[in-house]
């Protein structure tokens with residue numbers, strides 16, 4: 001009996017020592033100390049022993065039981081400590097690692113250009129007016145002194161929706177809309193940015209949809225000098241203090257006299273040398289302008305003997321191309337991040 005106990009103790013000690021995890025250890029506890037465990041079995045066999053042997057063997061079995069319990073308790077803390085170590089090692093955070101940068105969005109170059117144009121005119125007290133992109137023939141042409149069958153309509157090949165409704169070809173209809181919104185002869189200082197549409201091919205300098213800004217000033221005593229002063233100020237603010245403007249006579253049915261305005265090339269400053277932007281001409285055409293035609297004033301309720309005005313209109317893509325030295329208009333619409341990330 002004594003040797004049996006010693007054997008059992010040794011077997012228990014070996015398997016407890018070899019236990020790899022807490023679950024295995026618990027199985028061993030059940031195997032040796034549980035209700036149907038091996039130590040319990042030994043105790044049951046005691047009934048067959050003689051009265052003298054019983055207390056002696058009982059003591060040995062109880063000691064063996066206590067030893068096995070202690071071994072299990074010790075192994076239990078050892079395995080728990082090991083499990084904690086493993087957990088800590090696997091969840092380790094390297095606080096010295098460099099952080100990942102957030103990708104931030106930014107404004108499109110056209111929006112940046114338009115924002116700058118707005119800033120320049122808002123500081124001069126202009127308001128911002130908007131008009132619909134789906135426009136009537138009346139506002140897009142007739143109210144601007146372009147009656148039906150006027151040959152100048154051909155220069156703005158249009159997308160018609162019905163005979164009387166089209167996608168606006170210019171922002172000039174906002175001139176007539178703003179005049180009609182105001183009281184007769186009330187002064188106006190406004191710009192009107194927005195999308196316009198023409199039946200043009202998509203190439204390096206044309207797009208069937210593009211952006212324009214219109215300017216309109218009406219008041220007593222507005223002269224051609226007011227127009228020149230305003231555009232000169234605008235161009236200097238937009239392209240730099242040394243910028244010069246040049247006027248060439250031109251024709252738009254809604255102004256008289258009409259001009260086309262060039263700016264000195266802000267990229268080569270007229271020095272040429274293979275300039276990609278002005279092709280060494282030193283000048284870049286940027287807008288159409290003129291004094292508001294008396295007929296246009298009268299049609300929208302203004303008395304041309306009391307007030308006068310000037311108007312101008314330009315392409316925002318064109319301004320952005322000149323400002324940033326971009327040689328192809330298509331970049332604005334392709335959304336290639338290699339292009340956009342440069343702004």
Ligand code: PHE
Nearest residue numbers: 170172252288289311312313
């Ligand atoms: N609307 C004209 C165009 O699109 C530009 C312009 C506006 C010219 C105002 C004169 C006055 O070509």
